[in-house]
Amino acid sequence: MPELPEMETYKQLLAPRILHLPIEDVIVNRAKSINVEIDFFRQELLHHAIVSIERRAKHLLFTLDSGLVLLLHLMLGGSMFYGTHSPNRSAQVVLNFGEYSLFFIGLRLGYLHLHTSSEINRLLAKLGPEPLNAPFTIKQFLHIMQGRKSTLKATLVDQSVISGIGNCYSDEICFEAGLLPARKINTLNEEEQSRLFQAMRTLLLEAIHYGGYMDSPLYIGDHLTGQFDARCSVYDREGEPCVRCGNPLIKDQVSAKKCFYCLRCQH
DNA sequence: AGTTATACCCGGACGC
């Protein structure tokens, strides 16, 4: 499922392609994917343009020239494609920009909702800090971790603690930090907490650099998206040899989440 | 504050 690095990649690849282009057609094939009447949705988008794309946690925010905002969450299995035709499955929502269209695909629990900016602020108010934003320092990280009793796994994927990390990157971060996902936060010493902070930054930055781990390209000729998959160390690699020690990787359940790790390299 | 359960949704994996 798309997490912070995947959404960041979408943002970076999409912005130079669609910003300021008038939306020439809007197709909604699945009413449940949006939050307003289809006619109203079309009316507010047709002949308008997207003037900025921002990422907040796992959401993308497309701001229109009217000030209204499209809030996208891909949840599980959602993706986007920019081209002349939908790549495989039929798209739930399509925005046409003339020659090319942006296809929103696989929106099941995912959505593309239209909101005013004040609604957006209210909806996203409970999200924790962005792990890569400049103000997020080791000091703030230690403060956030202070007194927490739950597992590393549960904490990393909790969007109200730190935003944007999901099941894949939480496992990768734990591996990078040499810490077991089942460890309780309050058992981490200061050196381990520092390692966790560094691992989180390093891993997310590297994942963004390599276009995330999801494999479907945004457009024909997109060779960036998904390159990080080859660099994932543990996620979905049950039984494969650990890249560090060769021991078979373990699949487990931690805090009700599927979870992968190396028993020899993580403590 | 934490944990657990439930609903949401349907493509795809699995069983026969």
Added chain:
DNA sequence: TGCGTCCGGGTATAAC
């Protein structure tokens, strides 16, 4: 191959 069944997984919400 084909048809039926059921699972997964992020999030919101409720209950304990």
